Structures are given as structure tokens and as C-alpha cells.
Amino acid sequence: MKRMGMRNYTISAALRACVLLGFALFFFLSIQSGRALKYVHPRNIPVLQFAIVAMTLCAIFLFIEAWKPRRRLRSSRSLWVFIFPLVAAFLLPAGSTNAVSLAYASFNLGGSAGENLSDNGTPSQAAGNGLDENTYLEDTYDEEEFYKENFSDMFGAKAPEEGEKEADQGMIVVDTDNYITWMDDIYDNLEKYKGRRIQLTGFVYREDQYKESQFVSARLMMVCCAADLQTVGFLCKYENAAALENDTWVEIVGTIEEGEFDGSPLAMVSVEQITPIEEPERSYVYPF
Amino acid sequence: MKTRVNVITGFLGAGKTAYINAVLQDEKRKNEKIVVVQFEEGEAAVCPEKGVQSVILLHGLKENKTLDAAFLQALYMEHTPDRILIELNGLQDLEIIFQLFEQRYIRKNFLLENIICLVDAVSFMVFQNNLGEVFQKQLAYADHIVLNKGTALQTEALLQIEKAIKGQNKKAKIFHVGVWKDGFSENLVQEFQEASFYGRALGMKPSTVVSAAFLLFVFGYLVFSVVRGINLQGMEIDFIGFEAFQMVFISILMQAFPFMLIGVFLSALMQVFLSNETIIKCFPKKYGLGFVTAMFGGLLLPVCECAIVPMVSGLVKKGVSLPVAITFMLSAPIINPIVIFSTLYAFPGHPEITMYRVYFGLVIALAVGLVLAVFPEKNEAMLENTVLGTSCDCLYCSGYGEKEQGFCKKFRLMCLHAAEEFFSAGKYLVLGAALTSLFQLVIPNDIFLRLWNKEGLSLVVMMATAFFFSLCSTSDAFIARSFWNSFSTSSILGFLVFGPMMDIKNVLMLFGVFRKEFVLKLVVLITFIAFIMLYFMTSLLL
Numbered sequence: 001m002k003r004m005g006m007r008n009y010t011i012s013a014a015l016r017a018c019v020l021l022g023f024a025l026f027f028f029l030s031i032q033s034g035r036a037l038k039y040v041h042p043r044n045i046p047v048l049q050f051a052i053v054a055m056t057l058c059a060i061f062l063f064i065e066a067w068k069p070r071r072r073l074r075s076s077r078s079l080w081v082f083i084f085p086l087v088a089a090f091l092l093p094a095g096s097t098n099a100v101s102l103a104y105a106s107f108n109l110g111g112s113a114g115e116n117l118s119d120n121g122t123p124s125q126a127a128g129n130g131l132d133e134n135t136y137l138e139d140t141y142d143e144e145e146f147y148k149e150n151f152s153d154m155f156g157a158k159a160p161e162e163g164e165k166e167a168d169q170g171m172i173v174v175d176t177d178n179y180i181t182w183m184d185d186i187y188d189n190l191e192k193y194k195g196r197r198i199q200l201t202g203f204v205y206r207e208d209q210y211k212e213s214q215f216v217s218a219r220l221m222m223v224c225c226a227a228d229l230q231t232v233g234f235l236c237k238y239e240n241a242a243a244l245e246n247d248t249w250v251e252i253v254g255t256i257e258e259g260e261f262d263g264s265p266l267a268m269v270s271v272e273q274i275t276p277i278e279e280p281e282r283s284y285v286y287p288f
Numbered sequence: 289m290k291t292r293v294n295v296i297t298g299f300l301g302a303g304k305t306a307y308i309n310a311v312l313q314d315e316k317r318k319n320e321k322i323v324v325v326q327f328e329e330g331e332a333a334v335c336p337e338k339g340v341q342s343v344i345l346l347h348g349l350k351e352n353k354t355l356d357a358a359f360l361q362a363l364y365m366e367h368t369p370d371r372i373l374i375e376l377n378g379l380q381d382l383e384i385i386f387q388l389f390e391q392r393y394i395r396k397n398f399l400l401e402n403i404i405c406l407v408d409a410v411s412f413m414v415f416q417n418n419l420g421e422v423f424q425k426q427l428a429y430a431d432h433i434v435l436n437k438g439t440a441l442q443t444e445a446l447l448q449i450e451k452a453i454k455g456q457n458k459k460a461k462i463f464h465v466g467v468w469k470d471g472f473s474e475n476l477v478q479e480f481q482e483a484s485f486y487g488r489a490l491g492m493k494p495s496t497v498v499s500a501a502f503l504l505f506v507f508g509y510l511v512f513s514v515v516r517g518i519n520l521q522g523m524e525i526d527f528i529g530f531e532a533f534q535m536v537f538i539s540i541l542m543q544a545f546p547f548m549l550i551g552v553f554l555s556a557l558m559q560v561f562l563s564n565e566t567i568i569k570c571f572p573k574k575y576g577l578g579f580v581t582a583m584f585g586g587l588l589l590p591v592c593e594c595a596i597v598p599m600v601s602g603l604v605k606k607g608v609s610l611p612v613a614i615t616f617m618l619s620a621p622i623i624n625p626i627v628i629f630s631t632l633y634a635f636p637g638h639p640e641i642t643m644y645r646v647y648f649g650l651v652i653a654l655a656v657g658l659v660l661a662v663f664p665e666k667n668e669a670m671l672e673n674t675v676l677g678t679s680c681d682c683l684y685c686s687g688y689g690e691k692e693q694g695f696c697k698k699f700r701l702m703c704l705h706a707a708e709e710f711f712s713a714g715k716y717l718v719l720g721a722a723l724t725s726l727f728q729l730v731i732p733n734d735i736f737l738r739l740w741n742k743e744g745l746s747l748v749v750m751m752a753t754a755f756f757f758s759l760c761s762t763s764d765a766f767i768a769r770s771f772w773n774s775f776s777t778s779s780i781l782g783f784l785v786f787g788p789m790m791d792i793k794n795v796l797m798l799f800g801v802f803r804k805e806f807v808l809k810l811v812v813l814i815t816f817i818a819f820i821m822l823y824f825m826t827s828l829l830l
Contacts, residue, residue: 050549057703091511
């Protein structure tokens with residue numbers, strides 16, 4: 001009989017191996033193309049590499065296993081669950097960050113990386129609370145020092161050097177690596193930075209209650225993975241702000257001023273020069 | 289055509305020979321050339337009668353034969369039978385049969401159709417209690433279990449026996465037979481062939497694969513055309529939600545899969561390389577010491593909560609007592625050095641948050657463990673009933689078991705183990721990730737924030753947030769930090785402590801390991817204890 005020659009009974013193992021290889025391939029390709037960084041924090045990359053090796057190993061042994069007859073059968077029905085994310089991962093491109101931010105990332109203006117969600121969800125309140133919180137923090141411990149002593153080296157985040165800040169009254173150049181550190185510091189110590197010139201990049205972001213001349217030069221902040229993306233940034237004042245389209249990436253040179261947002265003081269960048277740019281390769285910023 | 293082989297096993301007096309006789313008398317087998325090989329000294333004799341012409345009787349024991357490849361080969365050469373019935377004593381290890389029928393030559397000419405286990409219902413409990421593992425293995429390997437002499441028992445007792453059999457072997461078909469001397473019913477004999485797993489495989493597999501491929505194609509095409517269509521028409525508004533869902537979903541998986549793989553590999557490593565004794569030694573049977581290891585074990589095994597469920601199932605399989613394993617499950621993701629470090633970092637200048645987190649984590653873990661120890665589970669909590677406590681029930685171990693020696697073979701076994709567990713736990717992770725991403729998109733972030741006024745309520749809100757958002761314990765401190773302005777410290781602790789212990793994906797993964805009732809009980813217990821502790825203790829401490 002013909003059916004005896006067929007080794008149907010081992011298909012399940014082969015399918016499993018394929019699913020594993022599929023995931024390994026997806027991880028590999030996303031790391032290669034840098035797309036992985038759209039999804040997870042860079043520190044996850046080594047773990048992903050481990051996963052690739054582990055999955056490939058498992059797949060190889062499963063393929064060997066597929067050539068042996070098995071006593072007990074496994075239903076391969078539950079594999080469906082795995083095929084869905086695989087298809088989703090391969091067929092859909094990682095969304096443009098801006099679209100994603102519009103869809104779900106809540107925006108937080110002001111305050112440090114952490115202190116932003118307010119009780120009623122409006123940025124103004126967040127900003128106010130953020131400032132209050134900071135005075136509290138400074139009473140108990142010097143936050144800045146704590147960061148630098150303990151963590152900045154390990155995480156590779158470059159905290160602005162104390163000396164540099166004091167001596168160099170030139171332009172503050174905010175880049176992807178030091179974005180959060182600068183942002184926290186500027187929001188926390190507005191007095192110290194008032195009048196300093198600043199250069200930063202971000203995408204244009206607006207909410208309904210902003211004035212005509214206001215927009216936010218925003219970045220998406222990733223703590224761990226895309227599931228916790230938050231929009232952060234600096235409030236900017238610009239005469240022709242209305243001409244700026246949302247979600248376009250711009251490089252800004254301006255001066256830090258004390259602005260006002262819904263009645264509370266807040267650092268604001270008065271824009272002097274604005275240049276449209278391409279979306280940078282690393283579009284997220286990381287608090288560490 | 290290959291020679292079909294049926295193995296009939298069971299203890300002395302279970303009615304094997306009577307069963308064989310019934311099979312031989314079956315009309316359908318009239319034209320088959322059958323060889324009956326007995327490796328058993330039975331009371332009854334095989335008596336081919338009524339027109340069945342070509343039955344050859346061999347008595348393995350009397351002729352001093354062993355059941356091996358050479359024997360079968362010789363048999364095949366001499367008789368070229370259509371079917372071989374092998375009667376085995378219940379004490380015979382069935383693994384030998386599996387290994388025998390995996391040999392190339394044997395596979396070419398023979399087909400192991402099914403294993404039929406005859407069980408004497410009257411003496412079932414006696415065997416169960418006295419023979420333990422041997423008996424259970426026999427049940428576990430059978431495709432077809434015939435419960436003999438059932439009429440002599442009350443219905444209740446029969447149900448109990450059936451339940452016990454199901455516990456050992458979910459897939460086997462169970463048949464009831466009256467008093468065996470009356471012979472076996474027509475019905476039963478007709479079912480003789482049905483349990484053949486090759487038959488079943490043929491019925492299902494190719495169609496499943498074809499339909500799977502087809503559906504996959506349809507789904508893929510659909511998605512592809514949707515993506516293209518929307519890009520062309522620029523209707524991005526509708527698409528954004530889906531895109532965002534996909535982003536969150538894939539990112540959670542990308543984050544959790546590698547950590548889960550670490551967990552399953554650690555678990556498999558334990559399963560394959562460490563003996564049960566070593567594990568038990570690490571988690572001493574004495575509750576006191578066991579709990580101490582469970583509470584602080586996480587310091588040495590830095591696993592996050594994605595990895596912990598497979599680890600715990602591995603520990604329980606290795607014979608660690610359930611309360612201790614659960615304590616380990618609850619404390620390890622919190623006492624993990626990476627978690628402590630990231631909490632310290634997220635709350636700079638406030639080491640007390642980290643201290644409280646660890647403290648409450650340990651206390652709640654211990655409390656839950658103690659409750660489970662004081663009120664032990666009556667029924668087996670694990671899904672795959674491993675009463676033996678020693679054997680792994682997975683596909684690759686049964687058949688070879690722990691006989692595999694040498695590093696390479698063990699390594700292979702470890703990978704297979706890990707893959708197996710990856711798939712069994714992973715499907716719940718995928719579901720959990722999908723649910724979580726849905727929640728993140730559907731529930732506006734600030735809805736929880738609107739509800740926070742009262743202290744008790746805000747604790748509940750934070751615990752619920754932790755549960756539904758299923759954040760990884762290595763990074764949830766940073767999220768918690770963002771709530772710090774709006775919430776009291778005790779509710780932040782609720783988020784930090786309860787989150788790693790319980791969240792959607794963990795609960796789903798637990799369903800894959802433990803019985804439903806046990807998981808529900810555990811969820812309620814943990815939630816309750818965590819709430820009480822955090823609510824009252826924080827008011828004392830803070």
C-alpha cells in the first residue's frame with residue numbers, strides 16, 4: 001500500500017523546525033538591516049543573537065528528528081499561533097515611527113524621562129508636576145550626581161560633563177545619545193540654561209491646545225521595546241510654525257527661553273534657524 | 289505490503305489470550321496469514337478455530353527466543369505473514385518494542401500498528417499501588433486500553449479507574465468488556481484496527497498541511513493586498529491602528545522570545561544534565577530550607593518573568609515540591625539582579641523603592657508558598673500527569689528516557705527539550721502579547737489615571753495596569769517611574785511587585801503547565817495576598 005511509504009507522522013517536527021528557522025531568520029534580518037532597533041532597545045541585540053543561535057540549533061535537531069518515526073503523535077495545530085506573528089513580521093514593514101506615535105504614544109512635555117504622566121493627561125500639568133517633583137528630589141539627593149557616579153558609564157549614555165556645562169557657554173548640541181540627559185537637565189535647571197543656544201533634531205509634533213506659533217520638536221523615547229514608546233521633546237516657538245507639517249523631521253538652532261504653558265513656566269526653544277532633514281537612522285532616544 | 293504488527297500486553301490473567309482468540313475469530317481476518325507470538329505463560333491457550341486457516345503459533349518463551357530484529361527477520365523470511373500478534377507480559381519493557389521498530393530493516397518490512405493493553409479492572413488498584421511505574425508506563429504507551437471484567441465493579445469504581453487511566457494516557461481509547469470468559473463483543477473486535485496511529489495520521493495530517501498552506505497563502509495575500517491598497521490610496525488613518533498593533537506585538541515578541549528561550553534552555557539543561565537528586569538537594573524537601581532557596585535562588589539564576597514558567601514546570605517535574613516551586617516562580621523575577629539594578633536606576637536617589645520591592649516580593653512569594661504548603665493541592669496540579677515525578681513526559685524522552693549518555697546525545701536531547709517547551713509555552717506568550725498589544729491600543733493610557741483618587745483604588749488600578757500591560761520585569765521600573773507623580777508610593781509598589789508575579793502572558797503560560805482550577809486558584813491567591821500585604825503593610829512602613 002502506498003500510504004505506508006509516507007512518513008506523515010514526522011511532519012509536525014519539520015513544521016516546528018521551519019517555524020523556529022523563520023523566527024531566527026526574521027531576527028537575523030532585522031538585526032542586519034537595523035530594523036530590530038525599531039522594535040527593541042539596542043541592549044537587547046545580544047540576547048536576540050543568542051536567540052538566533054538557540055533557535056537554529058533546535059531547528060537542526062528537530063529536522064533530524066523528522067526522519068525518525070514517532071510513537072506518539074503531536075498535533076501541529078497550535079503552530080498556527082506562531083505562524084501569525086511570523087507572517088505579520090515578514091509581510092508588514094516596521095511602521096513609520098511617526099504613525100506609531102500618533103496612534104498610541106502619549107506625549108509628555110517637560111519633566112524628566114520618567115515624570116510625565118499627569119493626573120488628567122494634559123502636558124501642562126505634567127510640566128508643573130515635573131518641576132515640583134524635582135525640587136523634592138534635590139532635597140533628598142543630588143540626582144545628577146547619582147546618575148553619573150553610578151550608571152552613565154555602564155550604560156554608555158553620555159551625561160554632559162559638569163565642567164563642560166559650566167565653562168562652555170557655547171551651543172548645546174543635542175544628539176541621539178545625550179538627548180534625554182540634556183532634556184532632563186534643561187527642564188530641571190531652566191535658570192542655568194536660560195539664554196544658551198541649542199541645536200537639536202526632532203519631528204514636528206502638535207497638540208490641539210498649542211498656540212499658532214508653537215510646536216514641539218519631538219523624539220520617541222524607548223525604555224525597553226516599542227510597546228513603551230513615549231513622545232518627548234522640547235516646546236518651540238517659531239513665527240512660521242503653521243507652515244511646518246506634522247511629522248516632518250527638522251533640525252533646529254535656537255535659544256533656550258523661559259516660556260509658559262498653561263500658566264506654568266517651562267523651558268522653550270525660540271527657533272532661529274530651521275532646516276528640514278531626513279529621518280535619522282536612529283530615530284529613537286533612550287533614557288539609558 | 290508490510291506486515292502489520294499488533295502488540296498485546298497486560299498482566300497475567302488480564303485476558304490477553306482470550307482477546308487474541310477473539311481477534312482471530314473475526315471474519316475480517318479470515319484471509320490473513322497471521323503469526324501469533326507468545327511471550328507469556330498464560331492459563332488460556334490460543335486456539336485458532338472456525339475456518340481461520342493460516343494461523344501459526346509460536347511460543348517465544350518455550351523456544352527460548354528473544355524479541356529482536358533477527359527473530360522478526362527470520363519470521364518474515366519463513367512465513368511472510370500479513371499480520372503478527374505479539375503477546376507480551378506486562379512486565380516487559382515496551383521501550384524495547386519502540387526501539388526495535390525503529391530499526392531500518394524492521395521499518396521496511398513491518399508496521400507497528402498499535403499497542404493494546406489489557407487491564408483487569410478488579411485488580412487495577414492493586415497493580416496501581418504495587419507496581420507503580422511499570423504499570424503506569426504500560427498504560428502510558430498503549431494506543432488502546434481494554435478494561436476487562438468491568439461488570440464485577442460498581443460504576444463509580446469503574447469511573448475512578450477510567451480517570452486514573454486518562455491521567456496516564458489521554459489519547460488512548462478505552463474499551464469496557466464484561467466478564468472476559470463470555471468473550472469479547474463484536475464491537476470491540478471491530479475497533480481492533482482503528483487505533484492504529486498510522487491510520488489516524490493518514491486521516492489527518494496531509495489535509496491539515498494542505499489546508500494550512502492554503503489558509504496561510506490566503507492570509508498572506510490578503511495582508512499584502514491590504515498593505516498595497518492602502519498605500520496606493522493613502523488612506524493611512526485606518527491603517528495606523530493596525531500598523532501600531534503590529535509594531536507593539538512584534539516588539540513584545542522580539543523582547544520576550546529571547547528571554548523565554550533562555551528560560552527553556554535553562555529548564556532543559558536542568559532536565560537533561562542534572563539528576564533529580566541534585567535538584568532536590570538544592571531545593572531541600574524540608575519546607576524551611578526549600579523556601580529559603582526558592583526565595584533567593586533568583587539571585588543566582590537571573591531569569592525574568594518570561595522565562596520563569598518553563599523553569600518552574602521543569603522544577604516540579606524534577607520533584608521539587610509545588611509550594612517551593614511557586615515561591616521560586618514569584619520571587620525570582622523580582623530578586624533578579626538585573627531587575628534590582630534597573631529599579632535602582634529608574635528611581636535614582638530612592639533606594640528604598642528597590643528595597644521595598646524586593647522585600648514585598650519575597651514576603652508575598654513566601655506567603656503564597658506557605659498557604660500552598662498548609663493547604664496542599666488534593667489533585668495533581670500539573671497538566672501532564674507525571675505521577676512518577678521522575679520521568680519527563682515529553683515526546684522525545686519517552687522511548688529513550690534518561691538512558692542517553694554522553695555529552696553530544698545529551699546536548700541533542702536538551703535542544704529538543706527546549707524546542708518542545710518553547711512551543712508549549714510560546715503559544716501562550718504569543719497570545720498574551722497579542723492581547724497586551726490590543727489592550728495598549730484600545731485602552732487609552734490615561735483611563736487608569738482618571739480612576740486613581742482613593743488609596744485602595746489606586747493600588748488596584750496600578751495592579752490592574754501591571755496585569756494587563758504585561759511588561760517585562762527588567763524594564764517595568766522605568767514605566768513605574770512615569771506614574772510616580774500621580775500615584776502614591778504604595779501603588780507604585782503594587783505595580784512593581786505584582787507585575788512580575790502575575791500578568792496576562794504569565795497566566796496564559798501557566799495554563800499550559802498546570803490544571804485550570806489550580807491556575808485560577810493561584811491567580812486569586814496571589815492577587816489577594818499581594819493586595820492585603822501591600823495595602824496594610826505599606827501604610828505601616830511608609
